[in-house]
Amino acid sequence: MTMTTPYDEHSNIMCFSEQNRERLMEIAKERNYPEGSHLFWEGDTADKLYFLKSGRVKVTKSTDEGKELILYMYHAGDIVGQVDPFLAGKHSFTAEVLEECEVAVIEQRDLELVICQHCDFSLDFMKWMSVHHRLTQTKVRDLMLYGKPGALCSTLIRLSNTYGEDLKDGGILINKKVTHTDLSNMIGATRESVNRMLSDLRKKNVLEYDNGMIIIRELEHLQEVCHCEMCPKAICRI
CATH class of the missing domain: 1.10.10.10 (Winged helix-like DNA-binding domain superfamily/Winged helix DNA-binding domain)
Known part of the structure; x- marks a missing residue:
């Protein structure tokens, strides 16, 4: 699988070098998700990442009162998910498809293998995780402080x-x-x-x-x- 579509320079896939983006696509499996479906639900096992080749996805958190809080809006060129390499975890959020998506699904076990094989890939993956954490921190700041x-x-x-x-x-x-x-x-x-x-x-x-x-x-x-x-x-x- 090759990556030929130009993505926005602010898409989070750009944390990876061109070579490492290709490595991601080599281990990915293509799937299509219709509008209204879900990539994952809160509480599901977090063992996959989802690279959006097209479409839009919103990531939400439900409160005890049943209110929905929209945390992120992802579009083509973004990686969605919360895989922690070499650890077993569960999703803290729900990812709903807003527009029909073409998705490259990356299994955790395949991701771990690439991380072990290529030091430069592991550095890019850490960069992606860092950007994601900073995005979360700034949103919490905005919601809480002012x-x-x-x-x-x-x-x-x-x-x-x-x-x-x-x-x-x-x-x-x-x-x-x-x-x-x-x-x-x-x-x-x-x-x-x-x-x-x-x-x-x-x-x-x-x-x-x-x-x-x-x-x-x-x-x-x-x-x-x-x-x-x-x-x-x-x-x-x-």
Whole structure:
């Protein structure tokens, strides 16, 4: 299996060198997952990684009250999963397919063999794990330190880094429809509070809507509210 599709430079597969990306694909097995299916459920054995060749996947955590918290949104070029080499573990999250996916499935035992055989691969794998941990840490920071307004502003910045398109008039179009319910699930807030915060941002001309899509007009205001630390886009993504 070869990797011929160009992926976004901020996709987490880019943690691996071209040679090591090819090594990953050599041990992978292709599968297709329809929209609405799941790569894995919370509590399943964590013995696989999933490389998305196409499609989108959201990773969620369920609370005791049954509320869904969206932790990550993955797209083509990303590796999904939480394999701990040489250890047996279980998934802490659920991965749901949002758009039909073509996936390269990598078994833990095959991954461990490549890690043992190639020192440069093991270093790239550590780099991938480090990026994933930093992504998690910054999201926890955003959710915990600066309240719901800070969490919302941070999420909007992450969406702009992931799906943003620069407009001629200086705005940034988030080229994916994101509902208020989606945003509430991303920051652990009620839909009503998200509606109120978005309304306040619109009144301040920080953002506007075009055919149901968000356009950010004042990125600096969002950065100020969430005390943005200017993390690289590989980390500051949804």
